Amino acid sequence: MELTYDDLEDGIRVIKLKGRLDLEGSGSIDLKFTMLTATGKFLVVADLSDVEFMASIGLATLVRNAKAARLRGGQMVVLGPRPNVAAVFASTRIDQVIPVCTTLDEARQQLRHPPAAV
Amino acid sequence: MVDTRSRRIVSDAASLREVSAWLRETCASAGLPEDLADRLELCVNEAVANAMTYGYRDKGRHEIHVGVSCENGGAEVTLVDDGRPFNPVQERAPRFATSIDAAQVGGFGVYLLKEFSDALDYHRDDGRNCLTLRFRHRG
Numbered sequence: 617m618e619l620t621y622d623d624l625e626d627g628i629r630v631i632k633l634k635g636r637l638d639l640e641g642s643g644s645i646d647l648k649f650t651m652l653t654a655t656g657k658f659l660v661v662a663d664l665s666d667v668e669f670m671a672s673i674g675l676a677t678l679v680r681n682a683k684a685a686r687l688r689g690g691q692m693v694v695l696g697p698r699p700n701v702a703a704v705f706a707s708t709r710i711d712q713v714i715p716v717c718t719t720l721d722e723a724r725q726q727l728r729h730p731p732a733a734v
Numbered sequence: 735m736v737d738t739r740s741r742r743i744v745s746d747a748a749s750l751r752e753v754s755a756w757l758r759e760t761c762a763s764a765g766l767p768e769d770l771a772d773r774l775e776l777c778v779n780e781a782v783a784n785a786m787t788y789g790y791r792d793k794g795r796h797e798i799h800v801g802v803s804c805e806n807g808g809a810e811v812t813l814v815d816d817g818r819p820f821n822p823v824q825e826r827a828p829r830f831a832t833s834i835d836a837a838q839v840g841g842f843g844v845y846l847l848k849e850f851s852d853a854l855d856y857h858r859d860d861g862r863n864c865l866t867l868r869f870r871h872r873g
Contacts, residue, residue, distance in 0.1 A: 636751070638747070638750065638751065638754075638779055638783075639747040639750060639779075639783050639786070639787075640747035640748065640750070640751060643747070669754075669775065669776075669779075671776060671779045671780060671783060671843075671846075672780060672783075672840070672841075672842040672843040672846055673783065673840075673843075675842060676839050676840040676842075679834075679837050679838075679839050679840075680839045682834050682837075683834055683835070683837065683839070686834050686835060691834075699769075699772075700769075700772040700776070703772070703850075704776070704846065707845075707846065707849050707850070708828070708830075708842045708845065708846070709830045709831075710837065712832065713831055713832070713833055713834045713836075713837050714834060
């Protein structure tokens, strides 16, 4: 699995994943992903448009990092999951706690108006 | 016509990827719809990853037998491993959170296995976990 990132001018960090978020894939990007949500920008877009498969271990990686962003006063949203990946978010209802966006503009809107603290 | 295939894999992440690819090829050969193949791939990943992660006390390589049978637009997968007894049917549903603060990290594997398959049978036989998953076209 490949992980790249881009820090946009408006303070948003877009983390792009490519490949399979399975046992092997999650293990290969876990440390770098954690570092990117634990330091620097805390408004994070996880771009999943090139993720061809996601198992529960991949979902756990995303939830853990979304919680990390939230702890720092920010938020993580997910961008462009394919149907099979989107189905996992929906079935587990994680799409109700991590916004799933179809465009970068939609992701920006979500990050500018995060949910109120619980 | 029934298309039945099987193979043995070892309990490591690379083998799990290989068997995923093999299962997708099998589904494609049988002309099964993509969404069925997606669900089958996810369920097998969850079941095998669970066995690999929790089924063995040692870090050694263990064999897992994977069988797939395609017929009448559906598929049946059998998974046999010699790990610790584990019956996914008995596992409780996860907690669904209403905020990211309350969300649990992990714990959705067995839930996904049940949600994305259309039937699931488990029994223990001669020291082995035997899991059968069935998939049919969901219109």
